Amino acid sequence: MKGSRVFLLLVIAIIIATVQHVNKHNEQGDNIDRLAAGLRDVEKCLPRNSSFTFIIPETGIPVGGYMIWRYLLAPRYCSISPKEKFDTVLAICNMNTSDSALYSITANRKVICSSNDGLYKYYLTSNNK
């Protein structure tokens, strides 16, 4: 077998697998795509070199959520450490969050932007009045 032919076969296989993969629909991929779409407005308001505090005030949000949101918002630094307190805070809540919970996120803070993806609501707020 000629090496170049083997290599060509491998390249063709890689192209076919990639095309199949891109056009594939699966639960995980579609969920991440939806979260990415919901974060588009937030991304516009957050410069790429920014650092911010990330909070999830309610329960009921998946455990891996933080890691997915951090991945989608990289290269920004997304902190969940209580020791680090940044001016800017990104709060993520379920769609059916109660008004009192929303008030605790936005009270005495400036809302820079808010959006939702059908599953979650995003509130980007800052200390600056």
Add this chain to the structure above:
Amino acid sequence: MQNGSRYIIATGVSSLGLSLLYFLSLVLRVPFFITVPAVFVSVLVIFRWVLKKDVIDEKKPVEKKEQYPFLASVILVAGVYLIVKGFFPVAEKYGGWDAWGIWNLHAKYLADPANWKKMFENALYAHADYPLYVPAVNGFFIRLFSEKYLMVIPFIFHFSITLFIPVLIYLEILEKNIVVAATVFFLFAIDTFYLTKGATQYADTALAFFFLCAFVCINHADEGKGRKYITLAAACLGCCIWTKNEGSILALIFILGYPNSFFSKNNIKAFAMGLGAPLLVFLIFKMFYATDGAIISSHKGAFSQLFVASRYQVIYKYFIENLNAKFYYVKVCFFIYLLICLLEMKGPDKQFFLLLCCMGAYALVYVLSPGGGGVEWLLGTSQERLMHQLMPALMYVLSQRFAHVQFSLPRKNEVLLSKKKAF
């Protein structure tokens, strides 16, 4: 070495060159319009050098006659088809948890020259101490083609590696025994666990690939084909180091296993040429950028655990469970190998012992890891991946021994002779 194998190894080693150059360009703040041509020139140079035919006596290139070329091609196409078909249902679109939690996250940081150091601020669940071979390759292409291809680029990388491993083993064994080569190739192609691990987009399959390449290259170096294969084997070990932290353990054991090949007067320069660059970049990364490793930094008094028998029992229990559930055919091949050793009245090969040492070293890491429920959690989350890292090299070593056993198809000449006799 088979020509096809050379292409695969050239791709692997040139991706190492790409990764090192790109990381250094970030460290030194080299503009991208300089980095891109430098990377492509280095890739071309590596390809040209690796693809050059093997020369033993400086006069004629080494060419081995292939058995059944048509059948070999059909098997290759069928195996590749099975891998493509088997990969599709097991691949998550964005890979597994660690893909977007660690590897592709790091790639995203490295794709941004202004903010890549922010990666090291992530202290929680991000493992900023992990070496950067995979993230740097993906980061380079994400930067080159745009962040729109964030999902596609890591997929191409990991699928390629998953495909290269069985094809490389197949091509290398093909010269010796087509039946064994085809059997091992199809075992990989239908192994859902192997394909699933490739599809997770973790760095374990890349580490497995480079460790396998090191075995392949050192075998060719031992056949007396020159220093080129010493350099390639060393570069592959360098890549193991630059891919994952445990790659350092594998590389160290491998180097200690071949002191005469690597440290002889004739070969030491070639060895240093292959290992020098990745080792240097790895040290720069570890000394100036990486955070402390979780297992090492959070644990004092580990040595007292060496004498806790229950730890060994737990590790053994998990090992057997994983072996039976996920590596069943490896276990069967292992026993066949032992049987062949017994029948031939010969001991196992040196490479087999090297792999046993690697498994032993991994077991030792678990013994020394944090106490409490820690070890069970570690074993549950990582032992199968460590076994996956060693499995391709082990299958290659075992199948090399199988290939010498005579149960191959009759050679063409023998078929013709028997037909003549029949007439």
